[in-house]
Amino acid sequence: MIPSGYATVMLNVVLRFRMTSPYFSQNKTVVTATASLLSGLKKRRNVDAVSSVAVKAEEEDSVVSLSTLDGSQDLFQLATILPKLEADVPPLSSHVRRRRQIKVEYDEGTPPVKAEKWEPPEWTKQLGFIREMRSSRDAPVDHMGAEKCYDGEAPSNVRRFQVLVSLMLSSQTKDQVTAAAMQRLRAHGCTAEKILSTDDDTLGKLIYPVGFWRNKVKFLKRTAALLVKDFGGDIPDSVEGLVRLPGVGPKMAHLAMDIAWDQVSGIGVDTHVHRISNRLGWLRKPTKNPEETRKALEEWLPRDLWSEMNWLLVGFGQQVCLPTNPLCSVCLNQHSCPSAHQSSPVKRTKTRSVPSLGPASSLRAKKETVVKDEMVSGLPDQVNPTTQRRTLKSKMKH
Known part of the structure; x- marks a missing residue:
C-alpha cells in the first residue's frame, strides 16, 4: 500500500521536472492550476479509507497513469489523477504525522553524590569500653535473663x-x-x-x-x-x-x-538500651520511646552487632549507667560520653501551705527559728556534720 503522502511526493517530483521544460515556463495557466492542486491535496486528509483491495488496485492504476505521462501531455490530466489517489488512501494518523520529541540528557561525567551514612562519633571506642566493663558478665541479666529461664x-x-x-x-x-x-x-x-x-x-x-x-x-x-x-x-x-x-x-x-529461633530480626530495645543510647549520643536526635530508639539504631549500627546490644547494654545499665545517679566516675566512657557527670534530675516536691494550729504551733516554730540562728552564729567554720546534727537535737530537747 502506498502511503497517503506518497502521491504528494510524486506530484512534487513531476512538477519540479516539468518546471525545467519550455512548455511549463510559457504556460501560466498550468502554474495556477498546479498551485491550486497542491493546496487541495493538503486539505484532503479526512476522507474515509476504502477497502485495502480497492486502494491497492487504484494505486496501481494511478502509478501506471503517471508513468505513461510524457512531456507533451497536459499537466491538467495529472491533476485529475492524483486527487483521486489522494482521496482513496487512508489519512495519516496523528502519531505518524507528528515526530516525537526526545529529551536528550547530557552526561557531564560527574557521578551522582551519595548521602553519607551518619554515625555517632567515637561509637566504636565507646562500645569497646562497654564490652570491657561487661567482660565479667555478672549482671542480673546474665544469670536471670530470658536466655536462662x-x-x-x-x-x-x-x-x-x-x-x-x-x-x-x-x-x-x-x-x-x-x-x-x-x-x-x-x-x-x-x-x-x-x-x-x-x-x-x-x-x-x-x-x-x-x-x-x-x-x-x-x-x-x-x-x-x-x-x-x-x-x-x-x-x-x-x-x-x-x-x-x-x-x-x-x-x-x-x-x-x-x-528462641536463633534469627536476628532487629534490636531488642528496653528502657536500659533506650536510656544508654540517648546518653551516649548514639542517635541522630533524642528519641522519646524504645521503639523510636530501635529504628534509629538500626539505621546505622551494623547488623552483626544487633544481637549483643540488648544483653550488653542491659547489664551495663544495671551495674554502671544506672537510671538515677549513674556511676560516671568508674565508667571508662566518662571522657567521651556527652552525659557524663551530669546529675540526674530530682523530682521537685510540691510546696504546701501549713495551716495555723494556734498559739502552740506558732510558739514551737519560733523556738526552732531561734535555735537555728544560734547554731549558725555559734558554730565554728569547720564542723563535723555528725556533731552538728547531735548539737541540733540536744538544743531542741531543751
Missing part, C-alpha cells in the same frame, strides 16, 4: 514457649522477680496447654509479684489459647506473627526471634 531439657516447642512467657513477665519487672516467677511456673507446668487449663487465681499466685500481674494473667491465657489453636502450642516464627499475640510488643518479638 527456660527448661533446657524440654522439647523445642516448649522451650520456645517458655522464652516467650519469660519475656512477657519481664516487662516492667526486675530480672530477679521474673526468674522466681518462671521457676514457679516451670514447677507447675509451663506449657501452652497447661497455662490454658490453669484458672486465673492460681496463675496469678504463681507469677505474683511481677509488674502488672493481673493484666499479664489475661495476656498469658489469651496467648496460650491462640498458640494451641493456630500453632500447636509453639510460637510464631516471625515478628509479624509474634506482635499479634496479646501482650507481646516489638522488643519481645525481636528477642524471641533471637533467643
Whole structure:
C-alpha cells in the first residue's frame, strides 16, 4: 500500500521536472492550476479509507497513469489523477504525522553524590569500653535473663514457649522477680496447654509479684489459647506473627526471634538500651520511646552487632549507667560520653501551705527559728556534720 503522502511526493517530483521544460515556463495557466492542486491535496486528509483491495488496485492504476505521462501531455490530466489517489488512501494518523520529541540528557561525567551514612562519633571506642566493663558478665541479666529461664531439657516447642512467657513477665519487672516467677511456673507446668487449663487465681499466685500481674494473667491465657489453636502450642516464627499475640510488643518479638529461633530480626530495645543510647549520643536526635530508639539504631549500627546490644547494654545499665545517679566516675566512657557527670534530675516536691494550729504551733516554730540562728552564729567554720546534727537535737530537747 502506498502511503497517503506518497502521491504528494510524486506530484512534487513531476512538477519540479516539468518546471525545467519550455512548455511549463510559457504556460501560466498550468502554474495556477498546479498551485491550486497542491493546496487541495493538503486539505484532503479526512476522507474515509476504502477497502485495502480497492486502494491497492487504484494505486496501481494511478502509478501506471503517471508513468505513461510524457512531456507533451497536459499537466491538467495529472491533476485529475492524483486527487483521486489522494482521496482513496487512508489519512495519516496523528502519531505518524507528528515526530516525537526526545529529551536528550547530557552526561557531564560527574557521578551522582551519595548521602553519607551518619554515625555517632567515637561509637566504636565507646562500645569497646562497654564490652570491657561487661567482660565479667555478672549482671542480673546474665544469670536471670530470658536466655536462662527456660527448661533446657524440654522439647523445642516448649522451650520456645517458655522464652516467650519469660519475656512477657519481664516487662516492667526486675530480672530477679521474673526468674522466681518462671521457676514457679516451670514447677507447675509451663506449657501452652497447661497455662490454658490453669484458672486465673492460681496463675496469678504463681507469677505474683511481677509488674502488672493481673493484666499479664489475661495476656498469658489469651496467648496460650491462640498458640494451641493456630500453632500447636509453639510460637510464631516471625515478628509479624509474634506482635499479634496479646501482650507481646516489638522488643519481645525481636528477642524471641533471637533467643528462641536463633534469627536476628532487629534490636531488642528496653528502657536500659533506650536510656544508654540517648546518653551516649548514639542517635541522630533524642528519641522519646524504645521503639523510636530501635529504628534509629538500626539505621546505622551494623547488623552483626544487633544481637549483643540488648544483653550488653542491659547489664551495663544495671551495674554502671544506672537510671538515677549513674556511676560516671568508674565508667571508662566518662571522657567521651556527652552525659557524663551530669546529675540526674530530682523530682521537685510540691510546696504546701501549713495551716495555723494556734498559739502552740506558732510558739514551737519560733523556738526552732531561734535555735537555728544560734547554731549558725555559734558554730565554728569547720564542723563535723555528725556533731552538728547531735548539737541540733540536744538544743531542741531543751
